[in-house]
Amino acid sequence: MSYSELKGLYHLRETIGSGGFAKVKLAYHSLTGEKVAIKIMDKRSLGEDLPRVKTEIAAMQDLCHQHICKLYQVIETADRFYMVLEYCPEGELFDYIVAKDKLEEEEAKIFFRQIVAAVGYIHNKGYAHRDLKPENLLLDEDQNLKLIDFGLCAKPRGGMENVLYTCCGSPAYAAPELISGREYLGAEADIWSMGILLYALLCGYLPFDDENIPQLYKKIQSGKYETPWWLSQDSKELISAMLQLDPKRRVTINQLVTHPWLMEAIDMPVEWNSKYKRKVDDDCITELAVHYGKSRQEMEADVQEWKFDYLTATYFLLLEKKMKGRPVRLIQQQQKSS
């Protein structure tokens, strides 16, 4: 495969994973040397999944948060889509839980606060994720969680019905109202999935499980699940508030952020605001302006078009370097040999 569209922009390395109809490769962004993950999708093999790609790209261009995997650049050719994404070296939260059997309350609490922050942010922006599960939460180099796979998300502005069926996401995490095919609110279904997620973090297995899907659905709709002896009273109460069969009785994201179990020992409500500023970073603009031989005003105007082209990627990756305390410098191209 040539991937000629990436030549000079990214140095492509090995395939690091696959996400359904996509291949994910490690790559280096040539101007900053930073690692990225490039999700490559072949249009021919996408078939009816093509709308999912457009949904994911549109959502991720609108989302900018410390616990959401950052989209840096989108390249569309006749045959392919490339999504240049934030690299998460520590892989899936799913594998992390399996490796540790289950997590201690303190660690689960730190992770779950990050999940509540990410979901609170997207709900606030009018999105429901609808496929929340440990496989879609990746760990970065600092063990921070990054939410991925927005292919099933929706902006519930009448868009919900027509994706009611395709968005069962993963049955074990699906809310009772969603599997019964009734009308549902994405935000309420996400809260249910977060209840399943918290149970999985603290127990190491799922509250409702069965190889036989109809059997699994019966268990979900019964709303009955075991609570092992090691769960604290507060964690049991929180899980129960999220796994309410009646979506109207379910805790809301606004109530979650100050829930006793989430506040315990941390004493601060969950903050879902993005750490990213609306205003562009002056150091990054300066470095870019020097590199491209433009004035700072021109450079700032170009960056603020947010085209999700190579300039958008370079800006965000420079900002990443700054946030990690690394020099805000671009790799100067070798002088062209005369």
Ligand SMILES: CN(C)C[C@H]1CC[C@H](N2C(=O)NCc3cnc4ccc(-c5cc(Cl)c(O)c(Cl)c5)cc4c32)CC1
């Ligand atoms: C549900 N699972 C199967 C899905 C797998 C997909 C591959 C993942 N992955 C690795 O396999 N190795 C390491 C690795 C490192 N950085 C990544 C950054 C972004 C994405 C990413 C982001 C978005 Cl938004 C998205 O939609 C998709 Cl599909 C992938 C994947 C990364 C990754 C792990 C989860």
